[in-house]
Amino acid sequence: xxxxxxxxxxxxxxxxxxxxxxxxxxxxxxxxxxxxxxxxxxxxxxxxxxxxxxxxxxxxxxxxxxxxxxxxxxxxxxxxxxxxxxxxxxxxxxxxxxxxxxxxxxxxxxxxxxxxxxxxxxxxxxxxxxxxxxxxxxxxxxxxxxxxxxxxxxxxxxxxxxxxxxxxxxxxxxxxxxxxxxxxxxxxxxx
Amino acid sequence: xxxxxxxxxxxxxxxxxxxxxxxxxxxxxxxxxxxxxxxxxxxxxxxxxxxxxxxxxxxxxxxxxxxxxxxxxxxxxxxxxxxxxxxxxxxxxxxxxxxxxxxxxxxxxxxxxxxxxxxxxxxxxxxxxxxxxxxxxxxxxxxxxxxxxxxxxxxxxxxxxxxxxxxxxxxxxxxxxxxxxxxxxxxxxxx
Numbered sequence: 001x002x003x004x005x006x007x008x009x010x011x012x013x014x015x016x017x018x019x020x021x022x023x024x025x026x027x028x029x030x031x032x033x034x035x036x037x038x039x040x041x042x043x044x045x046x047x048x049x050x051x052x053x054x055x056x057x058x059x060x061x062x063x064x065x066x067x068x069x070x071x072x073x074x075x076x077x078x079x080x081x082x083x084x085x086x087x088x089x090x091x092x093x094x095x096x097x098x099x100x101x102x103x104x105x106x107x108x109x110x111x112x113x114x115x116x117x118x119x120x121x122x123x124x125x126x127x128x129x130x131x132x133x134x135x136x137x138x139x140x141x142x143x144x145x146x147x148x149x150x151x152x153x154x155x156x157x158x159x160x161x162x163x164x165x166x167x168x169x170x171x172x173x174x175x176x177x178x179x180x181x182x183x184x185x186x187x188x189x190x191x
Numbered sequence: 192x193x194x195x196x197x198x199x200x201x202x203x204x205x206x207x208x209x210x211x212x213x214x215x216x217x218x219x220x221x222x223x224x225x226x227x228x229x230x231x232x233x234x235x236x237x238x239x240x241x242x243x244x245x246x247x248x249x250x251x252x253x254x255x256x257x258x259x260x261x262x263x264x265x266x267x268x269x270x271x272x273x274x275x276x277x278x279x280x281x282x283x284x285x286x287x288x289x290x291x292x293x294x295x296x297x298x299x300x301x302x303x304x305x306x307x308x309x310x311x312x313x314x315x316x317x318x319x320x321x322x323x324x325x326x327x328x329x330x331x332x333x334x335x336x337x338x339x340x341x342x343x344x345x346x347x348x349x350x351x352x353x354x355x356x357x358x359x360x361x362x363x364x365x366x367x368x369x370x371x372x373x374x375x376x377x378x379x380x381x382x
Binding site for chain 2: 023024025028029030031032033035036058059062063065066067069070073074075076077078080081109110112113
């Protein structure tokens with residue numbers, strides 16, 4: 001998706017060989033025009049799939065999930081990272097190790113909102129080692145729902161998450177795949 | 192906002208005198224059609240204000256903030272609840288005590304994304320005791336930005352957050368104000 005790749009080049013900040021900051025338009029300040037275009041692009045790529053629900057994970061996935069859900073005309077479920085007194089009851093749970101936050105946290109989805117009749121599109125902002133996605137996939141499959149595909153805004157092609165998903169035959173659509181990035185020159189090479 | 196009030200009556204679950212679950216359409220599973228209508232309604236109510244940025248707090252505020260930002264044609268900034276290695280640098284910080292989670296957490300906004308030139312609309316899903324909103328207001332005012340108003344989806348009128356904001360002369364628009372709710376009968380009385 002060219003407009004996204006150009007925006008990453010313009011406003012992304014490479015903090016290290018493997019850390020890219022896009023908090024100016026994607027995951028702290030959110031450019032609603034760009035995110036809407038991203039939602040439309042995912043809806044276009046998965047238009048032939050009988051998706052009735054979008055699944056993502058808080059917090060950075062929510063705006064993207066919402067935009068996709070809006071264009072597909074379906075609800076969005078966002079997995080939660082901590083138990084709340086308002087979310088008791090039957091939940092699917094998994095443990096996720098965050099690449100960004102360097103810590104492990106519990107993720108939950110209420111059983112009410114993913115069921116065997118659901119055809120789910122899973123979306124997230126980043127795909128690095130794939131731990132968060134593996135957790136979402138595990139909970140969706142535990143629920144007996146069908147995974148129609150996975151939509152990622154920025155895949156770090158030099159980490160193993162994308163390869164692992166493709167090897168397991170999930171349909172993965174990444175709007176920008178970064179092959180390499182250089183914190184000194186600021187250069188980004190896309191696949 | 193009648194469609195919201197009816198939806199709360201239909202799908203909301205009153206867990207106690209002061210706890211209302213709306214995770215079926217607002218803050219776990221998100222009804223994208225309803226949230227879009229909510230975004231449009233806030234945009235209509237604040238149409239005369241020179242808003243150039245929407246501010247909210249992760250995670251439940253993000254879909255609402257995005258919808259409002261989309262209708263106003265402005266970006267959304269969501270305050271973050273924990274320090275990330277991707278968010279180092281100059282940040283505004285505040286401490287917030289969550290009514291829902293019964294705990295205290297740190298909230299941050301990067302100084303890059305709120306500045307004295309900004310005219311900010313602050314939005315959130317719930318207003319109870321107002322701690323989260325007070326934190327967002329404090330950071331916005333520390334940044335020297337102008338607060339054009341506060342938009343709340345569900346105000347618990349029997350807790351002090353709304354009264355406190357109105358007494359301090361903030362323009363507060365709550366789409367549904369609950370005067371009382373009864374966990375036994377399930378009855379909700381709106382203001």
